[in-house]
Amino acid sequence: MRSKKIAYVINHLSFFYSHILPHAIVAKKNGFIIKVFCGNSVSINSEKFAKKQLEKNKINFVNCNFDSTSLNPIKDVFAFFKILMELRKYQPDIVHITTPKAQILGGVCSRILKIKAIVIFISGMGYLFSNDLNFLEEIYKKLFYFIQSSILRHKKLKIIVENKYDYKYFINSFSLKKNQISIIKGSGVDLTKFKKVNIKKNKIILLPARVVKEKGIIEFIKASKVLQQYPYDFVVAGPLDYEKSSGFKEDELEKLNIDKTVKFIDYQKNIYSILKKTAIVCLPSYREGLPKCLCEAAACGIPIVATKTVGCTEVVKFKLNGELCKVKDYLSLAKKLKKLILKPKLRIKYGNNSINFAKKNFDIKLISIKIIEIYNKLLIYEK
8 A cells, every 4th residue: 555645835945844743753653654835944043944844754845936925927937847846746646735826836736736635724814914915915806816716616625723713714704614623722732841930039020922013013112112111121032134125234223123122033943041030921923823823822821912913812711721911002912011010910810721721621632632633634535
């Protein structure tokens, strides 16, 4: 019997490492042969580390030369034919697609090649759904929807979303059957690595995310200025070299942070080493799928302040394990942070509740089991 093959098509390796790799390793242990087909790097530092981790785990990958943040149709056409040729040569049983650009390129190629099954993991709706768009981007969004509609007509399809809002969007927008879509709460957290930390004496308020506007970086900087009289360090841990239209130019970030109230420490290979020193984790994002960084914070027993928006509310339950502020409102953010700064007992209560919530909802072992079940069910052939 021929071994079952999975092709992971994804924008860049750093996302595969952070969100998919543990599940791919479990798939290998369950008899699947796997290979990754990726686009170009958006952050040199994070990409280098991701490559080393894939090589360490003996996972083959090929760069198909597409840019997740580019709207260059000529380059995308060349990338499309590269993916098409590579998938034809590999002959996968399942194409597992993650991230928007990869969804279009990998999805269309899968339909053309009549791949047996497609899994689409919606980790978030992406830039087109979380930012103000210009005229060209609005056209691209409509084209994205049109192509997506065609991809989602595949006979053996499974969509994985991370929250109930995206679930309703796909059901209503594409008339999907309920057995074609599942909610899996995030990519999971390794509870053996992210253990409870002692937050009592910690003095860091951490925003662990890519340095792009939709993560609420501007609001975080402004809130830090409002709260600078308190003895806390405001820290952003995430790639500074992230190539995206919503990213920051070096001088732009310097002007915003001219008072140096926020420290930017770039991409961290071991985020747990920072979490151990953290009192509050903050994510003032505009929209999420289900933020992995908040799941990790919850697993460590750290109280959270996040925006009351899609994705964040799947992890932060108001007055249970954190506080929710208004989107794009730095005064609301500062108010919620101040509340936790001034109430250490409340921080401890939220932290303890977070741990229990994480164990029930974000254990990576349970999520891997669900994903492998999806693969196996899709490959049950009719006699």
